[in-house]
Amino acid sequence: MSEPHSWQQPGGGFGSGLVTAPGGPPVKPPPPPGPEAPSPDGPQRRKRQMRIFGGIAGAILAIGLTVVLVLVFSSEGDPFGSKESAPTDVRPPLAQACPAPSGSPSAGPTRSPSAPPPATGARTTDDEAGISYKAYGEPWEPWTDVWRAGTLEVPYRKGQHFVTEQYSGGSYHASILSAAVPAADNDAVTLNLECVGRQVAADVRAEYYPQPNTMDPIRDELTKLGGRPAWVSEFRLHFQAPGLTATEELSAVAVIDVGKTTAAVLYISVPGTHKQWDYIIDDVLASVRPV
Numbered sequence: 001m002s003e004p005h006s007w008q009q010p011g012g013g014f015g016s017g018l019v020t021a022p023g024g025p026p027v028k029p030p031p032p033p034g035p036e037a038p039s040p041d042g043p044q045r046r047k048r049q050m051r052i053f054g055g056i057a058g059a060i061l062a063i064g065l066t067v068v069l070v071l072v073f074s075s076e077g078d079p080f081g082s083k084e085s086a087p088t089d090v091r092p093p094l095a096q097a098c099p100a101p102s103g104s105p106s107a108g109p110t111r112s113p114s115a116p117p118p119a120t121g122a123r124t125t126d127d128e129a130g131i132s133y134k135a136y137g138e139p140w141e142p143w144t145d146v147w148r149a150g151t152l153e154v155p156y157r158k159g160q161h162f163v164t165e166q167y168s169g170g171s172y173h174a175s176i177l178s179a180a181v182p183a184a185d186n187d188a189v190t191l192n193l194e195c196v197g198r199q200v201a202a203d204v205r206a207e208y209y210p211q212p213n214t215m216d217p218i219r220d221e222l223t224k225l226g227g228r229p230a231w232v233s234e235f236r237l238h239f240q241a242p243g244l245t246a247t248e249e250l251s252a253v254a255v256i257d258v259g260k261t262t263a264a265v266l267y268i269s270v271p272g273t274h275k276q277w278d279y280i281i282d283d284v285l286a287s288v289r290p291v
Contacts, residue, residue, distance in 0.1 A: 099192065159178050191257050230257065
């Protein structure tokens with residue numbers, strides 16, 4: 001409670017006013033306002049916010065990875081390759097199987113050596129193969145068909161033959177046939193004659209004779225035919241086929257380097273029923289001349 005009370009001013013004057021009545025302690029003024037105390041749920045709110053932000057970041061990352069994987073696995077079958085696929089090998093089968101040698105002695109020289117003696121008598125000339133060779137009279141006659149079989153598909157178009165017998169499988173022949181076969185890359189003219197010769201001989205054995213068969217090797221070597229480097233394989237095959245009288249055959253395959261990307265192939269075969277003609281193997285090979 002307050003009441004009037006007089007008090008003397010400094011200097012002797014009097015004034016009037018209100019003073020607190022005695023009997024109670026003085027009331028302290030309220031403290032000045034300070035910073036707002038943190039809400040008791042602030043830490044929980046921040047945790048919730050962090051979880052929300054983490055979820056959003058995870059969703060963005062998942063979407064990004066999905067887009068990347070879709071793009072990668074749709075890249076033409078090579079999900080991890082950054083380079084274009086290698087082009088298909090379009091080289092001929094022999095060029096793929098027998099690449100040109102590097103300093104190999106089996107390659108032989110590619111320059112024409114001294115000319116062999118000139119050929120005489122009847123000849124078969126195969127301009128595509130680049131060779132000519134001896135021709136024979138009856139029963140031999142010109143070859144007018146094309147034999148193209150086997151992995152290498154050597155196209156035998158030129159030569160001579162005669163039918164030795166007819167059987168349930170068709171006609172059986174004695175033959176002297178030639179062909180040109182791509183055997184080198186691009187403009188290269190050096191051939192791996194050993195590899196090419198073995199490949200062609202294996203192709204002949206697999207495609208032109210009854211299976212299975214056994215082989216007696218006679219000759220398998222690097223030589224020269226008509227002054228040109230050549231690989232010659234000579235062998236006798238043994239076999240059985242229903243209705244076929246012949247059970248063996250003497251054969252030779254020569255691959256000749258004629259200085260081109262194609263090699264000349266000469267294939268000679270004499271069934272065991274006509275062994276009187278076995279001599280033509282050596283006779284024909286000795287008669288080869290480049291053209």
